Amino acid sequence: MKPVHKLETDDVLAKHVFDADGRVLLRAGVKLTPGYIRSLKSMGFVYVYVQDDETYDIVIEETVRAEVQQEVVMKVKHTFDRIAASRHSASVAAVRHSIIRADSSLEGADLDDADFAARDAGDGLLPGLADVGEQFADLFKLLLDELMGDQTFIVNLTAIYSSDAYLYTHSMNVGILAAALGMARGFDERRIRKFGVGAMLHDIGKLLIDPDILNKPGRLSAEERLEIERHCELGYQILRRQPDISILSAHCALQHHEKFDGTGYPRKLKGEEIHEFGRLLAVPDVYDALVTNRVYRRAFLPHEAVAYLVKEAGSHFDPAVVDLFLKHVNIYPNGTPVALSDGTSGVVARANPDNLQRPVVLVLAAAGGKVQPYEVNLAQASDLEIAWVGLSDDE
Ligand SMILES: [Fe+2]
Numbered sequence: 001m002k003p004v005h006k007l008e009t010d011d012v013l014a015k016h017v018f019d020a021d022g023r024v025l026l027r028a029g030v031k032l033t034p035g036y037i038r039s040l041k042s043m044g045f046v047y048v049y050v051q052d053d054e055t056y057d058i059v060i061e062e063t064v065r066a067e068v069q070q071e072v073v074m075k076v077k078h079t080f081d082r083i084a085a086s087r088h089s090a091s092v093a094a095v096r097h098s099i100i101r102a103d104s105s106l107e108g109a110d111l112d113d114a115d116f117a118a119r120d121a122g123d124g125l126l127p128g129l130a131d132v133g134e135q136f137a138d139l140f141k142l143l144l145d146e147l148m149g150d151q152t153f154i155v156n157l158t159a160i161y162s163s164d165a166y167l168y169t170h171s172m173n174v175g176i177l178a179a180a181l182g183m184a185r186g187f188d189e190r191r192i193r194k195f196g197v198g199a200m201l202h203d204i205g206k207l208l209i210d211p212d213i214l215n216k217p218g219r220l221s222a223e224e225r226l227e228i229e230r231h232c233e234l235g236y237q238i239l240r241r242q243p244d245i246s247i248l249s250a251h252c253a254l255q256h257h258e259k260f261d262g263t264g265y266p267r268k269l270k271g272e273e274i275h276e277f278g279r280l281l282a283v284p285d286v287y288d289a290l291v292t293n294r295v296y297r298r299a300f301l302p303h304e305a306v307a308y309l310v311k312e313a314g315s316h317f318d319p320a321v322v323d324l325f326l327k328h329v330n331i332y333p334n335g336t337p338v339a340l341s342d343g344t345s346g347v348v349a350r351a352n353p354d355n356l357q358r359p360v361v362l363v364l365a366a367a368g369g370k371v372q373p374y375e376v377n378l379a380q381a382s383d384l385e386i387a388w389v390g391l392s393d394d395e
Pocket of ligand 1: 202203231256257
């Protein structure tokens with residue numbers, strides 16, 4: 001696995017590269033040209049798998065098989081595109097107006113118009129989309145079946161998708177992490193499913209916001225920021241009226257931007273005023289956003305994202321949830337190429353169950369040359385840090 005910014009002409013792809021529709025963009029075996037490398041960069045890929053002397057034979061452990069991920073992303077995209085197409089429908093417009101009215105008048109949201117339109121449509125607020133709840137229950141089940149039976153939840157969220165697939169991969173990744181956290185929290189299966197469906201649909205309101213505002217590069221005006229922040233309320237009002245979606249799942253949309261210290265939105269709830277689902281969801285939502293390449297910044301490395309979670313525990317996040325994430329989510333699957341702070345590099349050999357952030361690393365190279373492989377247990381080598389994930393970075 002190699003970071004895209006380190007690719008060189010004539011590197012050979014070891015795995016297919018896909019777009020969000022599941023179409024193969026570049027096949028395994030292709031020799032990369034400068035043009036291909038430029039395209040991969042401009043499309044926002046972070047890593048690709050290349051044939052490599054040292055790591056070519058090493059298979060990175062996957063909790064959710066690549067073909068299942070592929071299927072989920074494709075189906076999420078299909079449904080999200082249909083939802084986005086209903087952006088201009090009368091029922092969605094009515095919900096939006098009622099939210100804007102509530103914002104400006106500080107009165108409670110008056111949703112009579114929306115309810116009326118929904119009743120006319122006969123299938124919730126999304127015309128022709130009465131099956132969204134059922135579909136996402138099925139999609140989440142696909143992910144959950146893959147995770148069941150694992151003791152620690154190895155999560156390989158390496159961005160092998162282009163960044164224009166962000167909304168779809170984010171839905172899947174947050175769904176996977178929600179399943180892991182729900183299981184770690186001891187939820188029964190019914191509760192995990194409610195949480196998982198809510199997690200996959202938490203940003204559904206964004207699909208109904210003007211893409212020109214949502215994707216605007218540069219500074220947002222106060223009004224534009226407010227419009228984007230409305231995605232929580234918009235998503236909630238729609239989900240709570242959809243058939244086959246629990247009111248608790250709808251709360252994932254409403255509360256995922258609330259912060260533990262009361263500085264979040266839309267309602268500035270504090271501590272346990274925020275529903276457990278909202279407190280749980282904030283952590284994987286931010287983690288996945290950080291480790292993904294966005295138009296305005298490069299992706300964080302997994303340990304940088306973890307450091308952010310730790311720094312924000314108690315202010316942005318419920319500290320108990322950050323703790324749960326650190327104890328149960330393994331961000332370094334076996335086989336992950338890593339470079340260490342002493343200039344050596346190798347691959348993750350196995351996790352330390354008591355310290356998932358500091359795995360055992362099989363060192364394969366030092367100072368650019370191969371060495372006789374040996375293991376370093378980072379749990380017992382406090383002077384060493386993981387300096388890079390991917391192949392060694394000398395920038
Ligand atoms: Fe959001």
